[in-house]
Amino acid sequence: MQGDQNPVKFTGLKLTKPKTAAAGVPAVYYSMKQVFEEANIFRGMKALLKMNQKGGFDCPSCAWPDPDDDRSPIGEYCENGAKALADEATTKRLTPDFFATHSIAALGELSDYEIGKKGRIAQPMYLAPGATHYTPLSWQAAYDKVAQHLQSLDSPNEAVFYTSGRTSNEAAFLYQLMVREYGTNNLPDCSNMCHESSGVALGEAVGIGKGSVKLEDFYDTEVIIILGQNPGTNHPRMLTALQKAKANGACIIAVNPLPETGLLGFMNPQTVSGWLHRPTHLADIFLQVKINGDMALLKAISLLLLEAEEQQPGRIFDQQFIARKTDGYTAYLQHLRQQDFHQLVKASGVPEEKVREAAKALMHKHKIIACWAMGLTQHKNAVDTIREVVNLLLLKGSIGKPGAGTCPVRGHSNVQGDRTMGIYEQPAPALLDKLQEVYGFQPPREHGYDVVHAIQAMHRGDAKVFFAMGGNFLSATPDTEFTAAALRNCRLTVHVSTKLNRSHVVHGQEALILPCFGRSDKDIQQGEAQFVTCENSMGVIQSSKGVLQPVSDDLRSEPQIICELAQTLFREKSATPWGQYMQHYDHIRNDIEKVIPGFDNYNVRVRQPGGFYLPNGSRVGQFNTLSGKAGFNVADPDIITLDEGEYIMMTIRSHDQFNTTIYGLDDRYRGIYHERRVILMNEKDLQKAGLKAGDVVDLYNTFEGVERVARGFITVAYDIPETCTATYFPETNVLVPVKSVAAKSNTPTSKMVIITIKPSAIKR
Numbered sequence: 006m007q008g009d010q011n012p013v014k015f016t017g018l019k020l021t022k023p024k025t026a027a028a029g030v031p032a033v034y035y036s037m038k039q040v041f042e043e044a045n046i047f048r049g050m051k052a053l054l055k056m057n058q059k060g061g062f063d064c065p066s067c068a069w070p071d072p073d074d075d076r077s078p079i080g081e082y083c084e085n086g087a088k089a090l091a092d093e094a095t096t097k098r099l100t101p102d103f104f105a106t107h108s109i110a111a112l113g114e115l116s117d118y119e120i121g122k123k124g125r126i127a128q129p130m131y132l133a134p135g136a137t138h139y140t141p142l143s144w145q146a147a148y149d150k151v152a153q154h155l156q157s158l159d160s161p162n163e164a165v166f167y168t169s170g171r172t173s174n175e176a177a178f179l180y181q182l183m184v185r186e187y188g189t190n191n192l193p194d195c196s197n198m199c200h201e202s203s204g205v206a207l208g209e210a211v212g213i214g215k216g217s218v219k220l221e222d223f224y225d226t227e228v229i230i231i232l233g234q235n236p237g238t239n240h241p242r243m244l245t246a247l248q249k250a251k252a253n254g255a256c257i258i259a260v261n262p263l264p265e266t267g268l269l270g271f272m273n274p275q276t277v278s279g280w281l282h283r284p285t286h287l288a289d290i291f292l293q294v295k296i297n298g299d300m301a302l303l304k305a306i307s308l309l310l311l312e313a314e315e316q317q318p319g320r321i322f323d324q325q326f327i328a329r330k331t332d333g334y335t336a337y338l339q340h341l342r343q344q345d346f347h348q349l350v351k352a353s354g355v356p357e358e359k360v361r362e363a364a365k366a367l368m369h370k371h372k373i374i375a376c377w378a379m380g381l382t383q384h385k386n387a388v389d390t391i392r393e394v395v396n397l398l399l400l401k402g403s404i405g406k407p408g409a410g411t412c413p414v415r416g417h418s419n420v421q422g423d424r425t426m427g428i429y430e431q432p433a434p435a436l437l438d439k440l441q442e443v444y445g446f447q448p449p450r451e452h453g454y455d456v457v458h459a460i461q462a463m464h465r466g467d468a469k470v471f472f473a474m475g476g477n478f479l480s481a482t483p484d485t486e487f488t489a490a491a492l493r494n495c496r497l498t499v500h501v502s503t504k505l506n507r508s509h510v511v512h513g514q515e516a517l518i519l520p521c522f523g524r525s526d527k528d529i530q531q532g533e534a535q536f537v538t539c540e541n542s543m544g545v546i547q548s549s550k551g552v553l554q555p556v557s558d559d560l561r562s563e564p565q566i567i568c569e570l571a572q573t574l575f576r577e578k579s580a581t582p583w584g585q586y587m588q589h590y591d592h593i594r595n596d597i598e599k600v601i602p603g604f605d606n607y608n609v610r611v612r613q614p615g616g617f618y619l620p621n622g623s624r625v626g627q628f629n630t631l632s633g634k635a636g637f638n639v640a641d642p643d644i645i646t647l648d649e650g651e652y653i654m655m656t657i658r659s660h661d662q663f664n665t666t667i668y669g670l671d672d673r674y675r676g677i678y679h680e681r682r683v684i685l686m687n688e689k690d691l692q693k694a695g696l697k698a699g700d701v702v703d704l705y706n707t708f709e710g711v712e713r714v715a716r717g718f719i720t721v722a723y724d725i726p727e728t729c730t731a732t733y734f735p736e737t738n739v740l741v742p743v744k745s746v747a748a749k750s751n752t753p754t755s756k757m758v759i760i761t762i763k764p765s766a767i768k769r
C-alpha cells in the first residue's frame with residue numbers, strides 16, 4: 006500500500022572508483038559538516054567533546070567499546086558516531102503545526118531520508134480512528150489510552166512490546182518488569198534480526214551468548230579473522246584497534262564477498278600519518294567468499310590444519326586445551342575427514358591458493374581472534390556457521406586466554422545490555438524466579454513472540470496492541486508489505502521515539518507517538534541530572550549522561566515514560582516502587598543489582614571512571630555448558646544451488662545510514678554517490694543477463710509460492726562474486742520473506758535472498 010515503502014524516486018547516481026583506505030581527513034570533514042548543519046556550532050562541539058568520554062555520554066551509534074585506559078581528549082568518536090549525534094542533536098523539531106499540515110498520506114510519500122531530516126518529535130501525538138492527521142495530546146491522556154487498550158485485551162499475550170537497542174539498561178529493566186507484571190513475555194527486540202544467531206551459537210558452544218575478548222586482546226594477538234563485517238562503515242573505531250594490532254605484529258584475514266574499504270586500509274585521523282594520507286594496510290589476506298560460502302571456507306581451512314597436525318602431532322592443534330576443555334573433538338575430526346577439500350573450496354568461491362595462504366597464516370599461531378557481524382548471522386545456517394568459527398578457535402585453543410577469543414561485533418549501542426536486563430522472549434527460569442522473589446508477582450512462564458512470530462501473530466489478528474520502545478519496526482523487519490498489513494491489523498500502535506520514521510505512518514486503528522530523550526539529552530529528575538548505563542560489545546558497563554538542552558520541554562525520559570505508564574496501568578494493584586524509580590535512577594540500579602547477576606555494588610562501581618566488566622566465563626576458559634566444556638559442532642555446509650537467472654542478494658548498509666535512519670545518499674567508500682536504489686552486480690552477470698551497468702531493473706523473489714517485487718533499481722557493475730548481488734536495506738526488505746529464517750535463532754535471512762532480475766518499465 007501507499008506509504009509502506011520508500012517511493013521510487015531516483016536522486017541522480019554518480020559513480021567513482023571505490024576508495025582504498027577508510028577515514029582520514031575526509032571523515033573528519035564529513036563528521037563536522039553534519040553536526041554543524043544540524044545542531045549549530047556551540048551545541049555540536051559541546052556534545053562531541055563529551056561523547057564516549059569518561060563521565061560523558063555513550064555514543065548512540067554502534068556498540069564498539071571505548072578504550073579502558075586513556076581516551077583521546079580531542080575526540081573519542083568516528084565519522085558515523087558524529088552523524089548519529091547530528092541526527093539526534095538537531096535543533097529542528099516537529100511541532101503540532103507540522104503534523105497539522107502533513108497528513109499521514111503526505112508523510113508516506115517522503116523517502117526515509119526526507120522523513121528523518123524533518124527533526125525531533127516535540128510532544129506526544131495521537132492519531133484517532135479514521136483520522137488523516139496526528140494531533141497533540143497530553144502525556145496523561147496518552148498513558149490512559151495505552152492502559153485502556155491493554156486492559157481491554159482478552160489476554161496479556163495479545164500485546165507485543167518491541168525494543169530497539171538504544172534503550173538504556175535502566176529503561177530496559179523497567180520495561181521488561183512492566184511487561185512481565187502485566188503478564189506476558191512478548192518482548193521481541195532488534196537482536197532477533199541481528200546477533201541472535203551469535204547468542205544461540207555461543208550459548209550452545211561456550212555457555213554464554215556474548216563474545217569473550219576485551220579490547221586489549223586486540224593488542225596482544227597473532228591473527229584476527231574478520232568475517233561478514235564492514236567495520237569501516239559500521240564500527241569505524243574498530244579500525245584504530247586493528248591498526249594497533251597490526252603495529253604489534255598481528256596478521257589480519259578478511260572474509261567478505263566485497264573488498265570493503267575499511268578492511269583494506271585505514272588513515273587514522275588522530276595521527277599525523279593519517280592526516281598526511283599515509284594509510285595503514287589492514288587485511289594481509291582477503292578471501293572473497295561467495296555469499297554464505299563461509300562454512301565451506303572454514304572447513305577447508307580446518308581440513309588443511311588437520312593434515313598438518315597429523316604430520317606434526319601436537320604442533321598445530323592445542324591438544325592439551327582440547328583434552329581438558331572441550332568435548333566432541335573425535336566426532337568433529339571424523340566429520341572433517343569425510344569432507345572433500347576441493348568441493349569445499351569450490352563452494353566457498355575462494356581460489357585454492359588463497360585458502361592455503363589463510364591456513365598457513367593460522368598454522369603455527371595460537372592467539373587468534375575471530376570477529377563477525379551480519380554477514381554471518383543473517384543466513385539460514387547462521388548458527389552452524391558461527392559454531393564452525395568456534396570449532397576453529399577450539400582446535401587452536403584460542404578461547405579463554407589473553408589475545409584470543411570470540412568477538413561478535415554488536416550493532417546498536419546497548420543491544421547487549423538490553424538482553425542482559427531481560428529483554429528476551431524466552432527468559433531463563435532463574436530470571437523469572439528472581440523477579441518473583443524481589444517483586445512478589447508471578448511472572449508469566451510461557452515464552453513470548455520474537456520479531457518474526459510477532460509479525461505473524463499481528464497478521465493473524467492474535468496480537469492487537471503493538472508497543473515499541475524505540476526502533477522502526479516496519480522498515481527494519483522483513484517482508485515490508487506483510488508487516489505493514491500486520492501493523493494495520495492492530496487496534497493500537499505506540500512508538501516511543503526520538504525521530505519520525507515510517508513506522509509512525511503505517512499504523513493501527515489508533516496510534517500514538519511518545520517523544521523521548523536521546524542519549525545526548527540532559528535528563529533532569531527532581532532537580533538532579535541523571536545518568537543511565539549501557540553495556541558495550543565487550544561487556545563493559547558504563548554510565549552515560551547527556552549534556553544537551555532537550556529541544557522541547559515536552560520530552561520525557563524512557564524510564565519516566567515506563568514508570569508513568571505502569572502507574573496508570575496498574576494503579577494501586579502494583580507493589581513495584583514506580584514512583585521512586587523515576588525520581589532517581591539509583592533506585593532502579595539498586596533493584597537491578599538484586600535481580601541480575603554481575604551487578605554487585607552497581608551504583609558505586611558504575612561511578613568509577615570507565616565503569617566495570619561483567620563476569621564472562623568464556624573469557625577465562627570456564628564454560629558454563631551442561632558438560633562444563635566447550636563443544637565442537639558437527640554440521641554440513643549448506644550448499645545453495647541456483648537456477649539459471651537466479652542470484653543471491655545480500656541487503657547491506659551504505660556509509661550514510663544507521664539502519665533505517667538515512668543520514669545521506671552517499672556510500673563514499675564504495676564510490677556510489679547520491680543514490681540508494683542500486684543493485685551491485687558482477688560485470689559478467691550483467692552481460693549474461695543481457696543488461697548493462699546503469700539499466701533500471703525490477704527485483705523479484707518467490708518463496709513458498711508467494712511472489713514479491715521491488716521496482717526500480719539501477720545496476721552497478723561491482724567487484725562482487727558471480728551470482729552474488731548487493732542492495733541497501735531497508736529499500737529491499739520487501740523481498741525478504743518473513744518465513745525465511747535462520748535455524749534455531751529465527752533471524753530473517755537478510756543476507757540470503759534468492760532473486761531474479763528483469764528490466765524495469767521505470768525510466769531514470
Ligand SMILES: Nc1nc2c(c(=O)[nH]1)N[C@H]1C(S)=C(S)[C@@H](COP(=O)(O)OP(=O)(O)OC[C@H]3O[C@@H](n4cnc5c(=O)[nH]c(N)nc54)[C@H](O)[C@@H]3O)O[C@H]1N2
Pocket residue numbers: 066067068085199232233234235236238239240260261262263265294295296297298299378379380381415416417655656657658659660662663664665756
Ligand atoms: N554507521 C553505521 N553503523 C552501524 C549501523 C549502521 O547502519 N550504520 N548498524 C549497526 C547495527 S544494528 C549492526 S548489526 C552493525 C552491522 O554491521 P555489519 O554487519 O558490518 O553491517 P552490514 O552492512 O549488514 O554488513 C555486512 C557485511 O557482511 C558482508 N557479507 C554479507 N553476506 C556475507 C556472507 O555470506 N559472508 C561473508 N563473509 N560476508 C558477508 C557484506 O559484504 C558486508 O560487508 O552495525 C552497527 N553500526
Ligand SMILES: Nc1nc2c(c(=O)[nH]1)N[C@H]1C(S)=C(S)[C@@H](COP(=O)(O)OP(=O)(O)OC[C@H]3O[C@@H](n4cnc5c(=O)[nH]c(N)nc54)[C@H](O)[C@@H]3O)O[C@H]1N2
Pocket residue numbers: 168169170171172195196198199200379383416417474475476477478480481482483501502503504505506521522523524563656657658663664665666734735737738741755
Ligand atoms: N534487510 C535487512 N533488514 C535488517 C537488517 C539488514 O541487515 N538487512 N539489519 C537488522 C538489524 S542488524 C537491526 S539491529 C534492525 C534495526 O531495527 P531497529 O532498531 O528497529 O531500527 P533503527 O533504524 O535502528 O531505529 C531507528 C529509530 O529509533 C528511534 N530512536 C533513535 N534513538 C532512540 C532513543 O534513544 N530512544 C528511543 N525510544 N527511540 C530512539 C528513532 O525514532 C529512529 O527512527 O534492523 C534489521 N533489519
Ligand SMILES: [Mo]
Pocket residue numbers: 195198199200415416417
Ligand atoms: Mo543490528
